[in-house]
Amino acid sequence: MNDISNNSGMQAYWMPFTANRQFKAAPRLLARAQGMYYQSDDGRGVLDGTAGLWCVNAGHGRRRISEAVAEQLDRLDYAPSFQMGHDKAFEFADRLSRIAPAGLDRIFFTGSGSESVDTALKIAIAYQRAIGQGTRTRLIGRERGYHGVGFGGITVGGIVNNRRVFPTLTGADHLRHTHDPDRNAFSPGLPEHGAELADDLERIVALHGAETIAAVIVEPVAGSTGVLLPPKGYLQRLREIADRHGILLIFDEVITGFGRLGAPFAADYFGVTPDLMTTAKGLTNGVFPMGAVFARRAIHDALMTGPENAIELFHGYTYSGHPAGCAAGLATLDIYAEEGLLTRGATLGDYWRDAMHTLRAAPHVIDIRTLGLVAGIELRSRPDAAGARAYEAFVDCFNRGLLIRVTGDIIALSPPLIVERSHIDTIVAQLRDALSRIA
């Protein structure tokens, strides 16, 4: 057996989005998890300030989910979903359609957020063609957007490090991002300034022609690039412009879905319904790799044409609608409903916001953004060492028992939705201490 405490046993695993050599020289290993806490391999409790990777919304170690998965694996471990079906996939899609934003009641299962994004982009193009708009193939994303790592996702994504080494699909374009700390720093809720940035879609239409554009995709709240909140009215305006030009609006709710903002979906929170919505992560409480694309019924129906023996959409994955994933997802939905987790952020959000904003006086902090149970705390970068300060805070926090997430010099917090006020106090206190320790 490999001894992972001996670093030579760590070389085979090529870690994702990780500084492999640095990590393996000083590894951080998690061994167990329960409720709000991880336990490190040396037995220390680590408060989970990030719901794993924005996904463990109901907290760790939920017996109901693991038992549902075990029971399902014993009964039906795998079933193909091409020209075949099984009960759990239909049941799960039906249950999801009941909590979906109005009208988004046709569900396509995938294996991850990246697959959900590529699926939604392909559905958008297929739909446009089905309604006689076959010239609409262009995809519009936004600067600082993160839509996973498939070629579709990096094409519409707006993070340069994810793009510079790889070719992207042709014809895409990007809206400007909405992050404007000069005007909006320390806004207690949604930023006041910047709704007009949605008019960028008009600029892109004027440049390329609406008849070339299939869809525009945005994260309602950009998560991975540091919790960038949409300015008041921005998403409404984007919806109006997209409608005016026959462009589909896709919300990437891989992070915001399943209660993060204090409503089931960001679409509910903002009162703006997209045409397609991508999800993953909280769909199964992170327990099983799975995603789902929610489509407006008219989009689905437009593709249900032609001879009945013809496959309508040439797309799908071996693991689409995996029985264990569906069982995990159904148990997760039960927990969300019984414990009111999809709206818990609405009652706890004020406490969370006020607690986070006490960090305004902490060293290095130049902006704080919160909504529901998510927060972004932006630090001033060291000259010529962007990201170093936040990374040191991350390591310091981990060593003292708190898991945070950093992107550049922004700290992102998104605890499991079972978080209590006492945990919030601990997160803030530990973070304040860490910020005062780092240079």
Ligand SMILES: Cc1ncc(COP(=O)(O)O)c(C=O)c1O
């Ligand atoms: C908004 C958004 N879209 C897509 C993804 C990709 O999801 P996955 O890592 O499951 O492929 C992520 C992951 O963080 C995300 O935040």
